[in-house]
Structures are given as structure tokens and as C-alpha cells.
Amino acid sequence: xxxxxxxxxxxxxxxxxxxxxxxxxxxxxxxxxxxxxxxxxxxxxxxxxxxxxxxxxxxxxxxxxxxxxxxxxxxxxxxxxxxxxxxxxxxxxxxxxxxxxxxxxxxxxxxxxxxxxxxxxxxxxxxxxxxxxxxxxxxxxxxxxxxxxxxxxxxxxxxxxxxxxxxxxxxxxxxxxxxxxxxxxxxxxxxxxxxxx
Amino acid sequence: xxxxxxxxxxxxxxxxxxxxxxxxxxxxxxxxxxxxxxxxxxxxxxxxxxxxxxxxxxxxxxxxxxxxxxxxxxxxxxxxxxxxxxxxxxxxx
Numbered sequence: 001x002x003x004x005x006x007x008x009x010x011x012x013x014x015x016x017x018x019x020x021x022x023x024x025x026x027x028x029x030x031x032x033x034x035x036x037x038x039x040x041x042x043x044x045x046x047x048x049x050x051x052x053x054x055x056x057x058x059x060x061x062x063x064x065x066x067x068x069x070x071x072x073x074x075x076x077x078x079x080x081x082x083x084x085x086x087x088x089x090x091x092x093x094x095x096x097x098x099x100x101x102x103x104x105x106x107x108x109x110x111x112x113x114x115x116x117x118x119x120x121x122x123x124x125x126x127x128x129x130x131x132x133x134x135x136x137x138x139x140x141x142x143x144x145x146x147x148x149x150x151x152x153x154x155x156x157x158x159x160x161x162x163x164x165x166x167x168x169x170x171x172x173x174x175x176x177x178x179x180x181x182x183x184x185x186x187x188x189x190x191x192x193x194x195x196x197x
Numbered sequence: 198x199x200x201x202x203x204x205x206x207x208x209x210x211x212x213x214x215x216x217x218x219x220x221x222x223x224x225x226x227x228x229x230x231x232x233x234x235x236x237x238x239x240x241x242x243x244x245x246x247x248x249x250x251x252x253x254x255x256x257x258x259x260x261x262x263x264x265x266x267x268x269x270x271x272x273x274x275x276x277x278x279x280x281x282x283x284x285x286x287x288x289x290x
Contacts, residue, residue, distance in 0.1 A: 030274045151265040
């Protein structure tokens with residue numbers, strides 16, 4: 001008999017594995033939570049809740065299986081439940097405020113003699129980022145979710161099917177519709193940026 | 198010229214071509230997401246060499262994916278989050 005699910009781990013084992021296997025997913029998990037809730041506090045709560053649940057059910061988590069997909073699934077389910085509880089909340093589109101940060105790497109070199117082209121490129125990049133974020137945030141949450149999972153986090157269709165608990169065929173069609181919808185929103189903008197002929 | 202061609206093509210589609218185009222259009226996401234089999238990919242690429250409109254659709258779809266993965270800023274995790282997760286876990290034990 002190989003490794004069994006549900007075997008009892010000692011607290012030390014559990015804590016060590018929690019640190020090594022689950023906590024490294026914190027960054028993508030928080031980003032996912034934020035993209036779902038569009039609110040930093042909600043994202044915080046959702047991530048904490050997810051980790052608490054994961055710790056509680058850790059005995060059922062088989063070593064070597066996909067920790068990231070497992071955590072994403074727990075978070076997605078918590079989000080659905082929370083979302084139901086909170087009833088229908090209007091979508092918050094305050095992204096411009098909360099997204100006024102830069103990747104730490106990008107901040108470097110500000111004292112340098114940035115050429116005008118560099119500065120221009122940078123502001124164009126920011127502009128595109130804002131535009132993409134607003135188009136994405138305007139999508140229905142199911143559409144937003146598949147795009148984040150696929151294009152941002154690089155999950156396979158199979159992993160997405162497991163995370164969302166839907167058949168692969170549904171993943172495909174949902175992704176297709178989500179992209180069409182996003183394309184529509186970005187098309188006008190893309191044209192002005194010269195992406196389209 | 199090109200629109201004339203498209204028009205004529207839409208009115209009287211060569212049956213084989215139409216099938217290939219719709220097949221390729223259904224494969225777009227699969228190919229872009231790296232989910233196509235090597236056989237599918239071969240068929241896809243061969244068709245793209247002879248069909249401008251499918252070639253363009255592919256470019257657009259690729260661009261869209263690139264825009265998302267390349268331009269969407271990641272939010273920075275609050276430093277306190279990992280700490281409070283650990284604390285909460287110890288609390289609830």
C-alpha cells in the first residue's frame with residue numbers, strides 16, 4: 001500500500017509541510033483573491049480563510065499533488081459561498097486606486113537619466129495595464145476567473161476543470177466566450193494603440 | 198480586393214476550405230494555451246500557411262493572451278498576511 005490519504009500527521013510534520021508546500025502559493029493566491037473580489041481587505045480575508053481550511057484538511061492532501069490547484073479550488077469555493085452571503089454587491093471598480101503600485105524591479109533606476117523613449121514606453125505600459133485591468137474587471141466573475149487561471153496563472157485546462165469543478169469542455173467554451181468578450185472591450189483601445197490594422 | 202475575396206468565399210465556400218477554417222478556429226484556444234496535440238498543431242500550422250484570415254485570427258488571439266499575461270499588474274501581498282495566517286492557525290489549534 002502506498003501513501004494513504006487521511007493519515008494523521010504530527011503537528012511538526014504538518015507545520016513543516018504547510019510552510020514548504022502551501023505558503024509559497026501565497027502570492028498567486030492573493031492575486032487571484034484580489035482579482036475576484038476587487039478589494040484588498042476582502043482578498044486578505046479570503047486568503048486567510050483559505051489557508052485555515054487548507055490546514056484543517058491537510059491530512060487529506062496527498063503529498064506531491066498540485067498544492068496550487070488545491071488551494072485555488074478552496075479559495076474559489078470560499079469566494080462563491082461568501083459571495084452568496086453578501087448577496088448582490090455592485091462590482092467595485094476602484095482598481096485605479098489600489099493598483100497604484102509598481103513591481104519592485106520597475107521602481108529601480110528612477111534616478112537614472114531615463115531617455116524620453118523609455119519614459120514614454122513606461123507610461124504606455126502602465127496605460128495598457130490599466131486598460132486591461134478595467135476590461136478584465138468589467139467581465140462577469142466566471143469569465144474573469146477562467147482568464148486569470150489560464151492566462152495569468154498558467155493552469156492547464158485539466159487543472160482548471162478541477163479547480164472550478166466543471167468538465168473540460170465547459171472550461172474550453174467558457175474561456176472562448178470570455179476571450180471574445182474581453183476582445184470586444186479591448187478592441188477599440190487596441191486600435192488606438194496601433195495593435196490592429 | 199481582399200474583401201471581395203472574402204465575400205466570394207463566404208457566398209460560395211469551397212467545402213473543404215470551410216471545414217478547415219472552422220476546424221482551425223475551434224482549435225485556436227487549444228493551440229495558444231498549449232493544449233493541442235502535436236497532430237492538431239501540425240494541421241493548424243499547415244492551414245495557417247495557406248489561409249490569411251486564419252493566420253490573422255491566430256495573431257490576434259495570441260496578442261490578447263500576451264496582453265493579459267504581460268500587462269496586467271500583480272498586486273503585492275501585504276507583508277503582514279503570512280504572519281497573521283500563521284498566528285490564526287496556532288490560535289485555532
